[in-house]
Amino acid sequence: MKVETNAGEMDNPTMSTGNLTNELFNQLATRYIDGNLTGNTTTGGFKISYFLNLSLNVLTIFMLLVTMVSLGCTMEVSKIKKHLLKPKGVGIALVAQFCIMPLTAFSLAKILQMDSIKAVTVLICGCCPGGTLSNIFSLALKGDMNLSIVMTTCSSIAALGMMPLLLFAFCQGFSGIENAVPYAGITTTLALTLIPCTTGIFINYYKPKYAPVVTKTGLIVLIVCTALASVLSGMAVKDVMWMIFMPDVLAVAALMPLTGFALGYAISSVFRLNAQCCRTISMETGCQNIQLCTAILKVAFPPEVIGPMFLFPLVYIMFQCSEALLLTLGYRCYQTHFKPPTQGADPYDCVNVKTEEMRPKAKGPACLW
Numbered sequence: 388m389k390v391e392t393n394a395g396e397m398d399n400p401t402m403s404t405g406n407l408t409n410e411l412f413n414q415l416a417t418r419y420i421d422g423n424l425t426g427n428t429t430t431g432g433f434k435i436s437y438f439l440n441l442s443l444n445v446l447t448i449f450m451l452l453v454t455m456v457s458l459g460c461t462m463e464v465s466k467i468k469k470h471l472l473k474p475k476g477v478g479i480a481l482v483a484q485f486c487i488m489p490l491t492a493f494s495l496a497k498i499l500q501m502d503s504i505k506a507v508t509v510l511i512c513g514c515c516p517g518g519t520l521s522n523i524f525s526l527a528l529k530g531d532m533n534l535s536i537v538m539t540t541c542s543s544i545a546a547l548g549m550m551p552l553l554l555f556a557f558c559q560g561f562s563g564i565e566n567a568v569p570y571a572g573i574t575t576t577l578a579l580t581l582i583p584c585t586t587g588i589f590i591n592y593y594k595p596k597y598a599p600v601v602t603k604t605g606l607i608v609l610i611v612c613t614a615l616a617s618v619l620s621g622m623a624v625k626d627v628m629w630m631i632f633m634p635d636v637l638a639v640a641a642l643m644p645l646t647g648f649a650l651g652y653a654i655s656s657v658f659r660l661n662a663q664c665c666r667t668i669s670m671e672t673g674c675q676n677i678q679l680c681t682a683i684l685k686v687a688f689p690p691e692v693i694g695p696m697f698l699f700p701l702v703y704i705m706f707q708c709s710e711a712l713l714l715t716l717g718y719r720c721y722q723t724h725f726k727p728p729t730q731g732a733d734p735y736d737c738v739n740v741k742t743e744e745m746r747p748k749a750k751g752p753a754c755l756w
Contacts, residue, residue, distance in 0.1 A: 392624045414575045435623045442698045443619050450612045451576075452583045452676045458519050458543075459587015459606035460598040461536050470537040476664050480538045483651045483672045485549050488513045491646045492639075495556045499635040505562050508696045509639050512555045512680045513570075513705055516542035520704075521674035524711045528718055530540035530667035538671045543584060572687035580679060617701075631698050640699070644707040647673030648714060666718070670711065677704045 470477055492513025496506040517539050525535035551570045558564050591598040621628070630636075651672030655665040677700040684697040 399684070439619060439623055443616065443623065444686050446612055446616050446619065447678075447682045450506070450609060450616065451541050451580060451682045453605045453608050453612070454519060454545075454676075455580045455583040455677045456590075457586040457602050457609075459541060459584040459589075460591045460601045460605075460612045461522065462591060463590050464535075464538055464592055466533045467537050467540065469615060472531060474622065475658070476531070476534050476660060476668070477541055478711070479660065480534070480651075480659050480668045480671050481541060481545060483654050484517055484538075485514075485545065485553065487650045487654070487672055488515075488643070488647050488675065489553045489557055489644055490704050491650075493560060495639045495642060497560065499638060501635055501639075503561065504696055505636065506561050506694065507564055507568060508684060508699050509643075510554060510557050511573075511683055512675055513698060514550045514557075515675045515677075515680045515683075516544075516546040516550070517671045518674050518676035518678070520677075520711075521670045522710070523657060524670045524674065527669045527715045528670065529663065529722075530670065531663050532667075534664055535667050535671060538667070540584070542671070543580065543676070547574065552575060569687040573683055576679070576683055576687065580685070597680045619699055619738055620701075624688075624698060630695050631702055636699065636702065640702040641710075644673040644675075644705065645710050650709065669714075674707060674711065675700075675703065677701070677707075714756045744753055 474539065490513075491511070492509045501509065519539065522535045522539060528533055551568075551574055554568050554573070555570065558568055586603070587598075590601060624631070633729050648669045652669035655668045660668070667704045679704075680700040681697065684693055684700070688697070690697075
């Protein structure tokens with residue numbers, strides 16, 4: 388297959404994924420290889436050296452593995468069991484995670500009339516499970532840390548089936564990309580993340596004294612690797628870096644986490660969870676697993692196709708952290724000046740006690756929740 392260009396014909400590179408449709412690749416090849424990025428604006432074709440691309444792929448996968456091992460080291464089997472025995476909070480959190488964020492990503496991509504590759508990128512980010520940053524912000528907001536960690540665990544496991552399913556469903560809303568997502572590559576990546584996560588759980592279960600060491604070491608390694616990956620990414624996309632900061636990309640990166648935070652809290656309140664659980668689910672909904680998203684975009688898609696959009700998760704995480712920090716600051720100020728802290732709640736019971744006391748008692752067998 389050949390792609391017509393102003394400069395002549397050029398052979399289309401062989402796609403290892405085999406899932407991109409001819410129509411989509413023609414469109415993307417014209418945009419990234421010919422240089423016609425936005426109508427009258429032209430740049431040189433997006434190219435990346437083999438060594439630089441390989442280095443970024445290896446570094447991205449390594450960062451994901453370190454993240455998942457560290458996540459596993461924060462999990463305790465006993466706490467997971469206790470939350471699963473009272474599954475209301477976890478169930479609502481899972482619904483919020485896999486309904487709100489994918490639907491938000493789809494809606495924003497439609498409203499802003501994003502082109503194919505941007506839409507795929509945004510959908511992949513929206514369909515990712517919750518990330519480890521949610522645990523940090525839940526702690527800062529004095530949320531339910533047990534629920535936060537269990538929710539991150541459950542969403543990572545559920546993503547193995549939910550993420551490909553959601554991507555397939557929402558991609559039907561965009562012409563030309565129905566079969567564009569490399570589902571096999573995404574499923575493989577998700578499955579492989581469970582191995583380091585399970586390793587971390589075993590470390591925490593059998594050698595708990597080493598778990599804090601692994602977590603702290605992992606944090607240091609992630610900081611160093613993130614800095615190195617940023618430098619390499621800058622070298623790779625230096626000529627088209629401006630594409631990451633286009634208005635539609637910035638709008639999605641700003642609105643997605645904010646919508647997740649707001650609707651996550653709202654849906655938890657509707658189901659009468661206590662304020663501590665509402666804050667936790669809010670953070671779990673808005674915070675995505677950026678390392679996983681980056682790994683999928685960088686490894687599953689050829690660099691000629693994804694172009695600089697593999698850096699979208701970095702733009703997303705900047706807004707995600709900024710908005711979460713503002714919410715944390717606002718909550719801390721509110722709690723300090725207006726509301727005394729509450730004490731004595733069951734850490735595994737997300738039900739709002741006051742609401743339950745006001746409810747008329749039903750006759751018959753008690754509800755499992």
